[in-house]
Amino acid sequence: MVRGKQVVFPQVRPNIRAVAKLAKVSGATVSRTINNIPTVDPRLSRKVRKAIAELGFSPNAQARALVSGRSRLLGLIVSEITSPFSPELIQGFEYSAVEYGYEILVGSTKSETKRLEICIQRMLERKVDGVAVMTFGVEAPLLDRLADLNLPLVFVDVSPKGPLFSTIEVDYLHGIREAVQHLAVLGHRKIAFINGPLQQHSARARQSAFLRAAAEIGRTPASTWLQEGDHTLEGGILATEAILRVSDHPTAIMTSNDMTAIGVLHALHKTGHRVPQDFSVVGFDDVNIARFTFPPLTSVQMSRGDLARCAVQALLNHFEPSLNPQREQYKVETRLIVRRSTDFPNNRTP
Numbered sequence: 478m479v480r481g482k483q484v485v486f487p488q489v490r491p492n493i494r495a496v497a498k499l500a501k502v503s504g505a506t507v508s509r510t511i512n513n514i515p516t517v518d519p520r521l522s523r524k525v526r527k528a529i530a531e532l533g534f535s536p537n538a539q540a541r542a543l544v545s546g547r548s549r550l551l552g553l554i555v556s557e558i559t560s561p562f563s564p565e566l567i568q569g570f571e572y573s574a575v576e577y578g579y580e581i582l583v584g585s586t587k588s589e590t591k592r593l594e595i596c597i598q599r600m601l602e603r604k605v606d607g608v609a610v611m612t613f614g615v616e617a618p619l620l621d622r623l624a625d626l627n628l629p630l631v632f633v634d635v636s637p638k639g640p641l642f643s644t645i646e647v648d649y650l651h652g653i654r655e656a657v658q659h660l661a662v663l664g665h666r667k668i669a670f671i672n673g674p675l676q677q678h679s680a681r682a683r684q685s686a687f688l689r690a691a692a693e694i695g696r697t698p699a700s701t702w703l704q705e706g707d708h709t710l711e712g713g714i715l716a717t718e719a720i721l722r723v724s725d726h727p728t729a730i731m732t733s734n735d736m737t738a739i740g741v742l743h744a745l746h747k748t749g750h751r752v753p754q755d756f757s758v759v760g761f762d763d764v765n766i767a768r769f770t771f772p773p774l775t776s777v778q779m780s781r782g783d784l785a786r787c788a789v790q791a792l793l794n795h796f797e798p799s800l801n802p803q804r805e806q807y808k809v810e811t812r813l814i815v816r817r818s819t820d821f822p823n824n825r826t827p
Contacts, residue, residue, distance in 0.1 A: 491532040500528035549579050551792055552600035552608035554593065558585040560708075560736060561764040562781065566611060569785030577793060579606070586612055588674075594622075601628065607792035611784070613679040629795035631788050634678045643791035645784060645807045647679070650686040652777035652811025653731075656759045657690035659775075659813055660729045663821050665757060669702035669727040671716040671737050680708075683733045683761065702727050706737050713740020721748060728756065728822040735760035735767050735776055742770055742818070753820035763814050773816035783809045 493511075497504045502521050509517045510525040528534075553570050555563040563585070571581050582603055584596030593612065600608055607629035623630060624637035636644040660668055670687045673680035684703070691698055701723045706712035713732060717740065720727065732738040738760030745752055752758050752772060760767060763778035787807040 491534045493534075495532055496525060496528045496534050499532060500524040548604045548606055550582055550603060550605045551579050551789065552582045552584070552596075552603075552605040553788070554584045554586060554596045554600075554608060554610050554612060556586055556588045556612045558583070561766050562734070562736075562762055565764060565781040566785055569782040570609065570611075570788060573786050573789040577789065577797070579789075579793075588612070597623065597626070601626070606796060607631070609788035609792060611788065613677055629792055631791040633784075634682060641795065643794070643807065645787045645791065645809060647682075647779060647784075647809045648811055649679075649682050650689065652761070652779070652813055653683065653686040654690040654693070655813035656731060656775075656777050657687065657694060659815065660731075660757060660759070660819065661694045661696075663757070663819065665727075665729040665822055666696060667702070667725075667727040667729070668696065668698060669704070669720050669730045670698065671704045671706045671713060671720075671730065671732045671741065673706060673708040673733045673737075675705055680733055687731060698727075699723075699725065701725075706733070706740075708734045708737060710736050710740040710743065713737035714744040715740075717741045717744035718748075721750075726756075729759070729819070730756055731759045731761075733761050735762045735764045735774065738774055738776065738818075739766075739770055742774070752818050754823060757819040757822075759813075759819060767814075768816070770818070772818050775816045775819040776814055777811050778814050779809060779811050 493504050493507050497507045500507065500521075502525060506517060506521050507525050510522045551570075551574050553567060555566060557563060567581075567583055574581050582600055582605060584599065586592040586596060593610070597608065605628075609631045611633055613633050624639055624642070627641070629641045629643075630636070631643040631645060633645050633647065636642045657668065668691060670684060672684045675681055675684070688698070702720065704716035704719055706716045713736065716737070717730065720730065721744075730741050732741060738758055741758050742752060745756055745758075750756055758774065760774050760776035761779070763776040767774040767776045787809060791807055
């Protein structure tokens with residue numbers, strides 16, 4: 478006791494020997510259970526995990542890496558870490574990785590090829606077990622260079638050919654078709670589309686899906702209604718200003734991501750146009766902030782949770798194939814979420 482205050486000594490952290498003693502197994506069995514070695518007797522494994530829970534034992538990650546030969550660290554690379562899309566993706570990726578006993582290392586590229594190469598190199602130095610490249614814009618020459626790495630990699634839309642690489646395929650057409658048909662049912666016939674950078678495969682895929690969906694309702698958008706943006710709020714503003722300079726205005730504007738759509742809302746408000754009375758607006762991604770724009774944004778949902786789970790499963794299948802059936806391709810669905818940014822043209826029934 479010190480002046481009425483009780484001195485509390487730190488508790489000794491439980492170790493493998495304590496777990497083995499409580500579970501009445503050998504230390505080797507505890508070690509193999511911690512490292513998910515499949516040959517451990519299930520009955521013994523259950524006893525070990527029960528003892529771990531009772532003691533509050535936390536395995537040392539570095540020691541586990543030495544035993545298993547793996548770091549139990551997964552890399553995740555995103556384009557722009559400040560975009561509303563990325564934190565939701567990172568959170569989902571970490572949640573899924575931790576569920577399987579892995580930690581994550583995150584890097585961002587700002588859509589620059591050189592920065593992507595630096596991120597990959599940094600992750601190689603940290604000896605990650607695999608990397609998910611969730612940038613939606615890896616160019617073919619860089620894919621060829623990444624193919625030379627002896628490292629499991631997962632990409633969105635396109636990937637190198639080889640046993641260490643997996644692809645997550647996003648069904649852009651389904652959600653975009655729903656959006657175009659939704660606008661058509663409301664009576665819109667003049668629909669503009671603001672895309673992302675056309676050097677990105679995902680941007681070309683989204684525009685192709687839009688043009689196909691427009692053709693299905695018998696419409697061919699005017700060339701002035703097809704604008705190339707950069708997936709930023711500022712890009713959405715500039716593209717909208719370009720559309721408004723044309724005498725023949727569309728009645729609806731679709732975009733290839735929600736940040737662009739928020740830029741559209743801003744530009745229309747600034748020029749005195751009302752949404753949805755004068756223009757209906759549809760985004761893509763359905764990030765959380767889309768619910769809180771004014772008006773709330775109608776958007777094509779691409780689940781970051783599904784994308785993250787697919788990425789983690791694709792990586793784990795390279796070194797823990799028993800968790801899921803081995804696949805080279807994984808699919809993420811899209812669907813339309815209707816809110817208040819779409820309505821009949823000029824609020825009149827067709």
